[in-house]
Amino acid sequence: MGLAELEDLEVFKPGETGNVEKEEAAVVSKKLPQEADYLFDRKYVCPVCGSAITSKAVRSGHVKTVGTDMDLRPKYEQLDTLKYDIxxxxxxxYAALARNFTDITESQIALVQSKIKATFKTQAEFTGSMYSYDDALERYKLALVSAIVKQDKTSERAYLCLKTAWILRGKREMLEAMLTEAKATGKKLKKEETQLVSQIPELVKEEKAYLKNALEGFLGARRTENFPMCGMDELTVDYLIAALATVFEQYDVAKKLLGNILVSRVASNRLKDKARDLKDTIAKVSQ
Ligand SMILES: [Zn+2]
Known part of the structure; x- marks a missing residue:
């Protein structure tokens, strides 16, 4: 990828400064920021067991957005910030989205204590400088278990499924990029890299299973819950359901919701543009 190539760029050509040690120091100091440079440690107190928690979080002002996928997955230039949301x-x-980690009632605490804490094996302290996709996946799966045990709203569980699907997609894209780069440069993959790349079909399958759960959850929540839902207004949720329904070729469901967005007087232009794009995509694939 671009970053790795740039890291190897020499700032000065040999002999340009006349001092080898100085040259090396200059190369080190000009090194591009790594993922860990965009992170900091945020402290929490666990509302279930009272333990002190240190969690990696993204310095939000320092990352640049580069758009969203069709299903609203946000993408950033420097790193996949979704890995740090749990x-x-x-x-x-006990685990939850950072924004509602301490949002838990006494009766929910009792449920987590009896159904999770009682059997959970305490993990070693995290010592790495960043979360891998596998670290993130584990965190999302824990959050989903907590959400189920504490009987969170359908929409909250659906949202966690959606975000887990995005993490699986992020991992797959990383592996695909590795494969593409190896092909382009003629570099042979190492044994462990080959093993990683062989996970791609399974990642596709798993992502779809989580998207399916998200779709069903949001469809149910739309009938029974009030808006805003997981921070999204009604039209945004409708768009999201349409995008998810499209994945599973439920084009009639998608087209009806998109039609409502396109004639809405309150929908933003941005959402209307996305709805139009999705409608065009459906027109192409459903012919
Ligand atoms: Zn705890």
Whole structure:
């Protein structure tokens, strides 16, 4: 990828500065920021067991957005910020989205204590400088278990499924990029890289299973819950359902929702543009 190539760029040509040691120091100091440079440690207290938690979080002002996927997955230039959205307690196993980690009632705490903490094996302290996709996946799966146990709203569970699907997609894209780069440069993949790349079909399958759960959850929530839902207004949720329905070729469901958005007086131009794009996509694939 671009970053790795740039890192190897020499800032000065040999002999340009006349001092080898100085040259090396200059190369080091001009090194491009790494993922860990965009992160900081945020402290929490677990509402279930009282343990102190340190969680990696993204310095939000420092990352640049580069758009969204059809299903609204946000993408950033420097790193996949979605990996850092979950706070998890390594002692009791309680986990949730950072924005509602402490949002838990007494009766929910009792449920997590009896159904998760009682059997959870305390994990070692995290010592890495960033979360891998596998670290992130584990955190999302813990959050989903907590959401189920504490009987969170259908929409909240659907949203976690959606975000888990995005993490699986992020991992797959990373592996696909590795494969593409190897093909382009003629570099042979190492044994462990070959093993990783062989996970791609399984990642596609798993992503689809999570998207299916998200679709069903949001369809149910739309009938029974009030808006805003997971921070999204009604039209945004309708667009999201349309995007998910399209994945599963439920074009009639999608077209009806998109039609409502396109004639809406309150929908933003941005959402209307996305709805129009999705409608065009459906027209092409459903012919
Ligand atoms: Zn805890």
């Amino acid at each position: 706070v998890a307690c390594r002692v009791c196993g």
